[in-house]
Amino acid sequence: MLFEELLKQTGEWLSGTGPDAEIVICCRLRLARNVQGFRFISRMDAEEREACEKQIRAVILKASVVASDRYVPLHETKALDRKLLVERHLISKEHEESKHPRGVAIDAGEQISIMVNEEDHMRLQVFQSGLQLREALARANGIDDKLASGLDFAFSPQLGYLTACPTNVGTGLRASVMLHLPALVLTRHIEKVFQAVSKLNLAVRGLHGEGTEASGHFYQISNQVTLGRSDLEILANIEQVVPTIIDYERKARAELLKRDRLRIEDRVWRAYGMLRTARIISSEESLMLLSALRMGVHLGLLPDVELSTINHLFLNTQPGHLQRLAAHEMEALERDARRAEYIRQKLNGKHS
Amino acid sequence: MKCQNCHKSDATVHLTEIKGGSKHEMHLCESCAAAKGLPGKAHFSIQDLLAGIASTQQTGKKGKTKELQCPSCELSISQFQSTGRFGCPDCYTAFSSEILPLIEKIHDSTQHAGKVPGRVSPEVALQKEVRHLQLELKKAIKREDYEKAADIRDRIHRAEQELQARGTPASSDESGPSA
Numbered sequence: 001m002l003f004e005e006l007l008k009q010t011g012e013w014l015s016g017t018g019p020d021a022e023i024v025i026c027c028r029l030r031l032a033r034n035v036q037g038f039r040f041i042s043r044m045d046a047e048e049r050e051a052c053e054k055q056i057r058a059v060i061l062k063a064s065v066v067a068s069d070r071y072v073p074l075h076e077t078k079a080l081d082r083k084l085l086v087e088r089h090l091i092s093k094e095h096e097e098s099k100h101p102r103g104v105a106i107d108a109g110e111q112i113s114i115m116v117n118e119e120d121h122m123r124l125q126v127f128q129s130g131l132q133l134r135e136a137l138a139r140a141n142g143i144d145d146k147l148a149s150g151l152d153f154a155f156s157p158q159l160g161y162l163t164a165c166p167t168n169v170g171t172g173l174r175a176s177v178m179l180h181l182p183a184l185v186l187t188r189h190i191e192k193v194f195q196a197v198s199k200l201n202l203a204v205r206g207l208h209g210e211g212t213e214a215s216g217h218f219y220q221i222s223n224q225v226t227l228g229r230s231d232l233e234i235l236a237n238i239e240q241v242v243p244t245i246i247d248y249e250r251k252a253r254a255e256l257l258k259r260d261r262l263r264i265e266d267r268v269w270r271a272y273g274m275l276r277t278a279r280i281i282s283s284e285e286s287l288m289l290l291s292a293l294r295m296g297v298h299l300g301l302l303p304d305v306e307l308s309t310i311n312h313l314f315l316n317t318q319p320g321h322l323q324r325l326a327a328h329e330m331e332a333l334e335r336d337a338r339r340a341e342y343i344r345q346k347l348n349g350k351h352s
Numbered sequence: 353m354k355c356q357n358c359h360k361s362d363a364t365v366h367l368t369e370i371k372g373g374s375k376h377e378m379h380l381c382e383s384c385a386a387a388k389g390l391p392g393k394a395h396f397s398i399q400d401l402l403a404g405i406a407s408t409q410q411t412g413k414k415g416k417t418k419e420l421q422c423p424s425c426e427l428s429i430s431q432f433q434s435t436g437r438f439g440c441p442d443c444y445t446a447f448s449s450e451i452l453p454l455i456e457k458i459h460d461s462t463q464h465a466g467k468v469p470g471r472v473s474p475e476v477a478l479q480k481e482v483r484h485l486q487l488e489l490k491k492a493i494k495r496e497d498y499e500k501a502a503d504i505r506d507r508i509h510r511a512e513q514e515l516q517a518r519g520t521p522a523s524s525d526e527s528g529p530s531a
């Protein structure tokens with residue numbers, strides 16, 4: 001069963017093996033497409049939604065983009081399983097919550113997800129660890145071309161790919177890079193980053209995309225403009241700014257160590273201590289503590305902890321994952337206790 | 353206006369978001385916005401841009417005029433304005449004079465410079481023709497134009513036979529096994 005399989009693995013893009021992995025978590029590339037002959041989702045009746053979902057599903061499976069058992073019809077899927085997909089960034093929150101016929105195709109390494117009947121008829125996403133936008137684009141284009149021979153995409157020579165929202169029209173491309181910037185936050189230089197980024201017409205968002213706060217010092221940087229530039233020009237704009245931010249973050253970390261080593265060590269070790277001993281821990285608190293731990297590992301302050309363990313904890317201590325692992329729904333307090341227990345077991349080994 | 357978060361400083365960062373059709377507004381001071389991890393300078397608000405459409409539409413029209421509507425999906429321009437979402441691909445043409453300035457403000461361009469889709473396979477073109485003919489058939493029957501209807505039915509039949517010869521069913525409802 002797909003969901004059991006997912007629970008056993010950490011998506012390839014979370015492997016922490018990409019270039020600059022201590023700062024760049026991963027990058028994501030999304031292409032929005034609609035099929036000519038169907039209205040957009042918000043305007044469809046039940047019959048049309050079903051027909052649209054069936055047609056796109058058939059083309060995805062015929063093109064062998066994913067194995068046939070890796071297409072999930074979300075309207076026939078339990079809420080807890082759908083939450084699991086949101087927490088793994090494979091579907092959006094809106095896609096999880098809506099009611100009509102819809103689905104998602106997921107490849108074995110969780111690097112490809114194709115949402116069907118989301119805001120647009122089809123949203124293809126490709127994930128890569130580290131800053132590898134061009135690799136992600138090449139991959140997305142390959143899949144897009146395969147699907148285009150079976151689906152007549154709504155396209156105008158002037159405005160490009162036509163999308164439900166005018167903010168996506170043109171390339172339908174949204175590229176984003178997820179960064180971990182704790183030292184820039186601690187040294188209060190993060191504002192400068194925002195300013196530099198907004199001058200380039202790029203957006204900064206929190207961990208879970210639109211409208212979310214930057215919890216755990218994770219930030220997503222993505223393009224806003226989708227029309228009038230080629231796909232590569234859009235990527236180049238992001239590629240131009242990200243290395244500078246990486247450099248700033250590295251310098252800020254070095255500066256912190258030089259100037260405030262004791263305080264940083266204290267912060268990291270306190271986080272480690274809390275995570276290894278706490279009995280109740282909220283998801284927000286665990287995110288902050290794991291963020292400190294992650295920085296500690298990269299500064300060489302915590303030689304015993306593996307990055308893969310931290311990534312694993314980030315993923316599996318989310319509410320949906322905890323409940324799915326326990327195979328039942330839990331109230332907040334029970335969840336927080338279960339989370340604390342899970343983290344203790346992972347960090348302390350058998351004797352917790 | 354005071355900051356919604358600290359209620360002390362003046363709100364200088366105004367954010368409007370459209371999510372699932374509903375509006376969310378936030379008014380924060382610079383430091384609370386920064387604490388929430390938001391950029392100090394708010395990026396463009398699509399709501400402001402959408403509001404701009406109304407004025408361009410009302411000026412230059414005398415008295416009571418019929419509201420602009422997309423002929424394909426019957427979405428009106430004011431419905432678009434309240435949701436920020438189009439109803440179908442044809443809305444772009446139907447509302448072009450109203451929305452091109454909006455698109456230019458968002459993207460600083462009105463000319464696509466990216467990828468162009470490859471040609472669709474003959475099977476897909478045929479499927480599209482069948483869908484189109486089925487609609488025409490419904491219309492003909494509604495008008496009681498049975499001669500025309502019979503003719504369309506023959507054409508659908510021929511297209512379906514060709515599709516079958518190519519190994520593709522006419523309506524693509526060959527849903528694969530589900531997970």
